[in-house]
Amino acid sequence: MTTLEENAGPVHDPTTDYNIFDPQFVRDPYPTMHEIRESGCPIAHSNRWGGSWFPTRYDDVVAIAQEHEIFTSRDIVVVPRASAYTEDAYADVAAPPITSDPPDHHWHRRLILPVFAPQAVAKYEQSTRELCNTLIDKFVKNGEADAATDYAQQIPVRVIATMLGVPLEMSDEFTSWVRGVLEIGLTDPKARLENRINIVSFFKEQLEDRKANPREHDLITDLLNSGDQYPVTDQYVLGVCNLMLVAGIDTTWSAIGSSLWHLAQHPEHRRQLRDNPDLWPTAVEELLRAYSPVTMARIVDRDTEFQGCPMRAGDRILMSFPAANRDPRQFENPNEVVLDREHNRHVAFGSGIHRCAGSNLARLELRVALQVWLERIPEFSLADPASVTWAGGQVRGPRVCRVRF
Amino acid sequence: MRVRVDQASCQGQQMCSIAAPEVFGSDELGHATVLIAGDLPAELHGKARRAQANCPEDAIIIEA
Numbered sequence: 081m082t083t084l085e086e087n088a089g090p091v092h093d094p095t096t097d098y099n100i101f102d103p104q105f106v107r108d109p110y111p112t113m114h115e116i117r118e119s120g121c122p123i124a125h126s127n128r129w130g131g132s133w134f135p136t137r138y139d140d141v142v143a144i145a146q147e148h149e150i151f152t153s154r155d156i157v158v159v160p161r162a163s164a165y166t167e168d169a170y171a172d173v174a175a176p177p178i179t180s181d182p183p184d185h186h187w188h189r190r191l192i193l194p195v196f197a198p199q200a201v202a203k204y205e206q207s208t209r210e211l212c213n214t215l216i217d218k219f220v221k222n223g224e225a226d227a228a229t230d231y232a233q234q235i236p237v238r239v240i241a242t243m244l245g246v247p248l249e250m251s252d253e254f255t256s257w258v259r260g261v262l263e264i265g266l267t268d269p270k271a272r273l274e275n276r277i278n279i280v281s282f283f284k285e286q287l288e289d290r291k292a293n294p295r296e297h298d299l300i301t302d303l304l305n306s307g308d309q310y311p312v313t314d315q316y317v318l319g320v321c322n323l324m325l326v327a328g329i330d331t332t333w334s335a336i337g338s339s340l341w342h343l344a345q346h347p348e349h350r351r352q353l354r355d356n357p358d359l360w361p362t363a364v365e366e367l368l369r370a371y372s373p374v375t376m377a378r379i380v381d382r383d384t385e386f387q388g389c390p391m392r393a394g395d396r397i398l399m400s401f402p403a404a405n406r407d408p409r410q411f412e413n414p415n416e417v418v419l420d421r422e423h424n425r426h427v428a429f430g431s432g433i434h435r436c437a438g439s440n441l442a443r444l445e446l447r448v449a450l451q452v453w454l455e456r457i458p459e460f461s462l463a464d465p466a467s468v469t470w471a472g473g474q475v476r477g478p479r480v481c482r483v484r485f
Numbered sequence: 486m487r488v489r490v491d492q493a494s495c496q497g498q499q500m501c502s503i504a505a506p507e508v509f510g511s512d513e514l515g516h517a518t519v520l521i522a523g524d525l526p527a528e529l530h531g532k533a534r535r536a537q538a539n540c541p542e543d544a545i546i547i548e549a
Contacts, residue, residue, distance in 0.1 A: 142541060146542075190514070193497065193513075193514040193515050194513050194514060194515075196515060197497075197511055197512075197513060197514060197515035198499060198502070198511045198515060199511060200515075361503050362503070365500070365503060422535055423535070423538050423539065424500075424539055425500070425538065425539045425540065425541050426541070427541050429498065431496070431498075431541045431542060432496060432542070433496065435496040435497060435498055439497075439498070439499070440499060440515060
């Protein structure tokens, strides 16, 4: 394992030495992705952070995502866990189905898909709208707000808490745990483990509670009782709860934040959405394409050559859906946001058997959050563009984004 | 023009129902279904083609 200093030093050639945690890359990764994509080596490799491959072309990312037997999901974080922190009391609790491979994957996914089908998530639209309005009530008279912390960050965590039937007052703690695992934890294994244990112990109590007091129309109760088709274990249900937090919160909050950051700078797009509400479904897909928040990882199962790259068993691959979604071979003028883009085969939610299970919920939250914001605050701009900060690595989005209105 | 969904390829991206909500829907798992069994009216041909082009899984089949 390289030292922190070696991981963080200056990058001379991104095709052989990229650093996804480099502050410049976190702020604006697209020029580096472009440089790698258009080089003679569009699948870059770097020894930093445990070593990884970084495909940047759409076709390569999609091909790897769909080849799930060779490119497995036995680990999906972009940095390997430090060995001192791999053993924890809940080591058998993963995040199914995102961390599952076939054959378990089939049932792990089959049991949760009905919860996230478009017609199933539609019932959260009204409460999400009310939530967004309540958040805006708190700051609308101030003439300014932080679109990331006062708004975007507050929405998905409450939607997920509602789905899981756990107290909304836990929202701040959930947010801090998720950041501990996915944001701070990516480069700080101790924080990662502590927060992971917070999440799993919290849900372990919830499981015991549901076993003692089953509830009607309750996701955790339903999951515990779904064993007539597949042997459902506590580890599986705990894993799903863990997944809903780590996959359902900062991802969607990042997409909402990036979209507001974009709209703050594009009055013509705000106008377009106001004048033509039919545009919403297409516009949401375009914002997801242009500001895809999520990068997953895959682990190579066996030595294989992919597009001339000698990949070894155990190698890590960064599944950069953001890079794929800006490939000019697939998208005309990929760096431009075109709200009525007709051909948009984006893979913001991945591709293949691990397509994001919560994609329909994420779309709904993103659309409603932006609609309510524009209804209440039709005109706004960045208060100080230089003060915007971003999180990067596995999930990219603004963490501070002050706007004036 | 008729459309089909290759269920072995469909992963429930729902890009088809976004591009052509008159033509594609969703089953209980969120996988695509075809809402119009027979020939599509001509005014939906463009949307059906867009649905096919936007599917990252290549799961939409169009029979002319």
